[in-house]
Amino acid sequence: MVASATTVTDLYGVGPIVAATVIGYSGDVRRFPTAGHYAAYNGTAPIELSSAGRTVHRLSRRGNRVLNHAIHMAAVTQIRNLPSEGRAYYDTKVAAGKTKREAMRALKRRLSDRVYRQLLADTRPR
Secondary structure, eight states, X not given: OOGGGOSGGGSTTOOHXXXXXXXXXHOOGGGSSSHHXXXXXXXXXXXXXXXXXXXXXXXXXXXXXXXXXXXXXXXXXXXXXXXXHHHHHHHHHHHTTOXXXXXXXXXXXXHHHHHHHXXXXXXXXX
């Protein structure tokens, strides 16, 4: 698949370089049964840390770090632009009491799910 024939660039904040990185490092996305598996692969699935009745989620340091960085760049682009869907989602999470870091983590996971759906749509015959 070439980057010009992909719909991943339809996502706000995903340009040709980020799309090429996502396509190149993801490979055949059909090898991931669910969006959760894809998120674990790219490192956007949070890890739960529980102790003494307290539940905290933290960033996963596993997964493909280059792919995670590409998704991070798309998330930062969305947050910087006020009219984007990503900024509205981020602001909603912050208003709900999440820290900025937790809101960013949630946005990255949401973007990972959307990238997964776009890559699956690209693999379907037309």
